[in-house]
Amino acid sequence: MKNILVILEHLNGELKKQSKEALTAAKKTADSLNVEVNAVALGQGAAKAGDDAGKFGASAFYSIEDAKVKNYSPDLWAAAVASLIKKEDHSIILASATSMGKDLLPHISAKFEKPTAQDVLKIDVDSGKVQITRPMFAGKVWAVTEFTSDPQFITLRPNAVPAEEFGGSAAQQAFSEGLDGDAKSIVTEILESASQKIDVSEADIIVSGGRGMGGPENWPIIEELADLLGAANGASRAAVDAGWRPHAEQVGQTGKTVSPQLYIACGISGAIQHLAGMSSSKYIVAINKDPDAPIFKVADYGIVADLFDIVPKMIEELKKSN
Amino acid sequence: MNIAVCFKQVPDSSTRVRISDDGLQISEEGVSFVINPYDEFAISKAKELTGADGGEVTMITVGPDRVTPDIRKAMAQGGNKAIHLKTSDTGDVYSVAKVLAEEIKAGDYQLVLMGKQGIDDDMAQMAQILGEILGWGTVSTAVNLEINGDEVTAKTEIEGGHAQYQLKLPAVISAQRGLAEAIYPSLKALMQAKKMPVEVKEVSLGTPTYKINKMDLPPEKGSGKIFENGVDDVPELIGLLRNEAKVINN
Numbered sequence: 173m174k175n176i177l178v179i180l181e182h183l184n185g186e187l188k189k190q191s192k193e194a195l196t197a198a199k200k201t202a203d204s205l206n207v208e209v210n211a212v213a214l215g216q217g218a219a220k221a222g223d224d225a226g227k228f229g230a231s232a233f234y235s236i237e238d239a240k241v242k243n244y245s246p247d248l249w250a251a252a253v254a255s256l257i258k259k260e261d262h263s264i265i266l267a268s269a270t271s272m273g274k275d276l277l278p279h280i281s282a283k284f285e286k287p288t289a290q291d292v293l294k295i296d297v298d299s300g301k302v303q304i305t306r307p308m309f310a311g312k313v314w315a316v317t318e319f320t321s322d323p324q325f326i327t328l329r330p331n332a333v334p335a336e337e338f339g340g341s342a343a344q345q346a347f348s349e350g351l352d353g354d355a356k357s358i359v360t361e362i363l364e365s366a367s368q369k370i371d372v373s374e375a376d377i378i379v380s381g382g383r384g385m386g387g388p389e390n391w392p393i394i395e396e397l398a399d400l401l402g403a404a405n406g407a408s409r410a411a412v413d414a415g416w417r418p419h420a421e422q423v424g425q426t427g428k429t430v431s432p433q434l435y436i437a438c439g440i441s442g443a444i445q446h447l448a449g450m451s452s453s454k455y456i457v458a459i460n461k462d463p464d465a466p467i468f469k470v471a472d473y474g475i476v477a478d479l480f481d482i483v484p485k486m487i488e489e490l491k492k493s494n
Numbered sequence: 495m496n497i498a499v500c501f502k503q504v505p506d507s508s509t510r511v512r513i514s515d516d517g518l519q520i521s522e523e524g525v526s527f528v529i530n531p532y533d534e535f536a537i538s539k540a541k542e543l544t545g546a547d548g549g550e551v552t553m554i555t556v557g558p559d560r561v562t563p564d565i566r567k568a569m570a571q572g573g574n575k576a577i578h579l580k581t582s583d584t585g586d587v588y589s590v591a592k593v594l595a596e597e598i599k600a601g602d603y604q605l606v607l608m609g610k611q612g613i614d615d616d617m618a619q620m621a622q623i624l625g626e627i628l629g630w631g632t633v634s635t636a637v638n639l640e641i642n643g644d645e646v647t648a649k650t651e652i653e654g655g656h657a658q659y660q661l662k663l664p665a666v667i668s669a670q671r672g673l674a675e676a677i678y679p680s681l682k683a684l685m686q687a688k689k690m691p692v693e694v695k696e697v698s699l700g701t702p703t704y705k706i707n708k709m710d711l712p713p714e715k716g717s718g719k720i721f722e723n724g725v726d727d728v729p730e731l732i733g734l735l736r737n738e739a740k741v742i743n744n
Contacts, residue, residue: 309509401742474719
């Protein structure tokens with residue numbers, strides 16, 4: 173069996189948390205298959221990610237820092253990584269299901285005439301066969317899937333596997349093949365949000381509001397609770413359709429599917445398409461006046477009461493200990 | 495500019511999913527099918543672009559007979575004609591992309607649009623794979639798209655902000671919510687769409703390289719703890735989150 177390759181994301185060489193999770197998942201799978209983990213990072217400062225790649229389980233690390241890959245280009249980055257895969261004959265290629273990972277990996281898998289298993293929750297090895305569990309219908313269904321041949325392409329949902337340090341070190345080398353062509357599509361600018369808010373898809377904690385919030389003017393309590401917890405703000409489709417919140421915050425089948433450690437649903441009744449997007453959260457707190465609201469069926473802790481009483485009280489309690 | 499819009503028919507998002515007896519797919523009994531919501535944004539954008547600069551919009555879909563009414567609806571939302579690549583094979587995303595690419599290569603298109611993902615299998619990769627097969631510049635999950643001659647700029651949402659892309663026609667772009675508003679066709683548009691040409695071609699998707707072994711409903715949660723004493727319960731709730739669930743540190 174051949175080695176696993178993890179495509180890392182970093183900021184000037186500093187490894188992203190999601191990539192540490194992907195390395196951890198790769199290391200566990202590799203141990204079951206008796207193979208090793210390789211890792212690759214691209215772009216400015218990529219080489220600096222090598223030490224962390226080793227700590228989180230990689231035995232070999234490749235950096236691609238050519239001037240041509242300074243900015244993200246899905247086609248050119250895919251060409252470079254595909255060259256590495258062909259050279260080293262990797263069996264499984266893993267990335268995190270971030271916006272970049274979900275964009276890049278299918279570009280690579282297409283070069284091997286394969287699709288990518290996106291947003292995977294779990295990778296198991298069953299008598300030498302890799303079984304991939306991923307949600308479909310925004311989580312209404314979990315499917316156990318497999319590739320019929322190598323290489324296999326997987327993006328791992330953020331927060332699905334907690335990162336673990338194994339304390340090793342990786343043999344590091346630069347790689348520069350596959351970059352003969354020019355980028356067809358390239359990022360020319362990254363525009364950072366003024367608000368510096370955490371995105372729902374990568375947050376450990378999400379505080380969400382729904383129709384029960386009554387209007388956008390009532391959102392400051394949601395934002396204050398989220399700030400206290402270091403959480404992201406989420407919203408139901410009803411709140412987004414009403415124009416109360418931006419669609420980037422929408423959680424559900426036509427928004428984002430999330431798996432945070434803690435999901436606090438305020439004034440959300442729990443339409444099936446919303447539940448699909450958040451029911452794989454580790455802990456769910458529901459606050460709703462209606463005791464029959466479907467959200468209580470998935471809640472670990474439910475408070476049947478007016479959110480406008482409960483949320484301010486939660487803020488008060490949390491402030492007490494700060 | 496001629497635009498191909500690839501769309502997919504999917505179960506409506508309000509569908510309560512039941513798994514069929516073989517455990518490999520969902521039961522279609524009682525399910526109402528709709529145009530994939532993200533594809534509707536692509537249709538609207540195609541209509542907007544050709545409305546401004548001229549050109550035709552061709553709807554292309556891969557699927558069985560039941561897709562037919564939604565082909566008419568898609569044309570009413572913003573098309574001139576349609577191609578139905580008919581098959582009852584399941585295939586995988588790559589094999590579907592391959593038949594779409596063959597059809598697109600045979601036509602005269604400068605732009606291919608579609609939704610960022612189907613809300614059924616959530617594979618979220620048709621644009622990327624199609625772009626690779628065609629060798630065209632690609633942007634997935636675009637919230638903004640502008641075309642000036644051959645020059646294309648597109649914006650996507652990324653964690654903590656936006657990314658601005660530059661590329662040239664021909665291009666493949668997939669739509670995130672926000673690229674355009676879905677159009678609800680008028681009765682007149684629906685009537686006109688009935689007269690638009692639909693070319694039907696039988697296709698085969700071959701043997702998939704990625705397959706489903708088993709579908710399950712997600713693991714059930716045990717019944718949760720319900721509090722009914724209003725604000726008086728909040729200190730206990732916070733205590734549980736800190737000490738039992740251990741999900742908050744403050």
